[in-house]
Amino acid sequence: MVRFAKRVRSIEPSPTVRLSDMIAESKAQGKTILSLAIGEPDFPTPAHIVDAAKKALDAGFTKYTPAPGIRELREAIAEKSRTENRIPAKPENVLVAPTKHTLFMTCMALLDSGDEAILPDPGWVSYGPMVTLAGARPVPVRASDEDGFVPTADAVAEAITPRTRLLLLNSPSNPGGSVYSRAQTKALADLAVDHDLILVSDEIYEKILYQGEHVSPASLDGMFDRTITVNGFSKTFSMTGWRLGWLVAPPPLFKEIAKVQEHTITCATAFVQKAGVAALTGPTAPLEAMVKEFRARRDLVLRELSKIDGLSTYTPSGAFYVFPKVDGMEDSAALCERILEETSVAVTPGSAFGAAGEGHIRLSYAASRETITESVRRMGDVLRRR
Ligand code: PMP
Ligand code: GLU
Numbered sequence: 001m002v003r004f005a006k007r008v009r010s011i012e013p014s015p016t017v018r019l020s021d022m023i024a025e026s027k028a029q030g031k032t033i034l035s036l037a038i039g040e041p042d043f044p045t046p047a048h049i050v051d052a053a054k055k056a057l058d059a060g061f062t063k064y065t066p067a068p069g070i071r072e073l074r075e076a077i078a079e080k081s082r083t084e085n086r087i088p089a090k091p092e093n094v095l096v097a098p099t100k101h102t103l104f105m106t107c108m109a110l111l112d113s114g115d116e117a118i119l120p121d122p123g124w125v126s127y128g129p130m131v132t133l134a135g136a137r138p139v140p141v142r143a144s145d146e147d148g149f150v151p152t153a154d155a156v157a158e159a160i161t162p163r164t165r166l167l168l169l170n171s172p173s174n175p176g177g178s179v180y181s182r183a184q185t186k187a188l189a190d191l192a193v194d195h196d197l198i199l200v201s202d203e204i205y206e207k208i209l210y211q212g213e214h215v216s217p218a219s220l221d222g223m224f225d226r227t228i229t230v231n232g233f234s235k236t237f238s239m240t241g242w243r244l245g246w247l248v249a250p251p252p253l254f255k256e257i258a259k260v261q262e263h264t265i266t267c268a269t270a271f272v273q274k275a276g277v278a279a280l281t282g283p284t285a286p287l288e289a290m291v292k293e294f295r296a297r298r299d300l301v302l303r304e305l306s307k308i309d310g311l312s313t314y315t316p317s318g319a320f321y322v323f324p325k326v327d328g329m330e331d332s333a334a335l336c337e338r339i340l341e342e343t344s345v346a347v348t349p350g351s352a353f354g355a356a357g358e359g360h361i362r363l364s365y366a367a368s369r370e371t372i373t374e375s376v377r378r379m380g381d382v383l384r385r386r
Helices: 015-028 047-058 071-085 099-110 127-133 153-159 182-194 251-264 270-281 285-305 332-343 369-383
Strands: 094-097 116-121 137-142 164-170 198-202 227-232 245-248 361-364
Touching (some): 071 245, 071 270, 094 099, 094 251, 099 164, 099 198, 099 227, 099 251, 116 127, 127 137, 127 164, 153 182, 164 182, 182 198, 285 369, 332 361, 332 369
Parallel strands (some): 164 198, 198 227
Antiparallel strands (some): 227 245
16 A cells, blocks of 8 residues: 655645646536636737747757746846836846746745744635645634735734744735735734744736735835745736746745755746746737736626625735625535536635635636626526525
8 A cells, every 4th residue: 555645645636726627628528617717817828928939949948947047037037026026136036937836945945844834814725735745834814805805914913923934925816806005015024024934925916906006025125035026927928838937035045945946847948938038028018908808807707796696795906816705505615516517617616715715706707708797697596596
């Protein structure tokens, strides 16, 4: 009998990835499932980015690159971080890797067994398992509907113990679509200073913003030295399958995290990095058009949901998710299964995002307007039978 390590026995498969694979498999078998399940822009990767990858392939750019990434991409990311995010980044602070891997490496480099990492609840499905894989303990902090899905400084302060090492923030957030205000970000950053914590800021939805401003904690006074900023190309440039992202870290943190990269993936895919340069330095019109469409879809999905009596939905300010409350029904996993079976519409149960996510379902509106309208109409038939 194979005996598996406790670290993998302690985690479950990714519910979002599983659901995504299941939908792809069903489609391959000719079944028609309407999906609002996946956090993946449904737009093509802009042509100038694809062209840059093709050119790099034709030019034979297919070998190892320096472990932290090619110089021109690290320069472009540092420049973007300085001008758009006011993070005082130099190319030497930039480590290029798939976004998920940047978060995993951060956990591996900073957490020991017995350490604790504070995470927003509800929060993205993979934060907890990454902390667990690093041998540490995830500590979810409730970021409730009433608080607009932003963890309050009071709730975080209460969760801090002498073992707390990391505080993870995610704005705009998955699944709530919340955008932390400057004051909220500052209050959380102050806690990191007071308790000598490292702040990990996942900013992957930075550009999918409808209201408010995007504040990078690493731009706040004195915070650069204790903040790891994570970002990526998946959402902004509709590049989920390219597996490209980055982190920005001060030198001592960078040095330790880079060792994990060297011993795991060595470097990000060479020609994909060239596409990353094109994405960051090329025209912004495709991004602007995508965000405009997401905004219209957000309004559409909210309008359609409002037709279902008794359903309350917090208005998201960013990302491409809505997270309506469906309490008073069976648990969210059973409900989503029933919606799928009875209506062929796939949505994600709130419980996938933590205990505080229970009583909700997540709808991703990275889908066509027709799919959104028809899916919510069909779901409504199930939800009205509450
Ligand atoms: N952070 C959040 C909040 C996400 O929703 C995701 C999923 N795309 C990631 C990180 C990981 O991104 P990537 O697919 O680029 O690794
Ligand atoms: N982040 C996306 C989601 O929440 C993609 C799947 C994943 O990586 O978890 O649906």
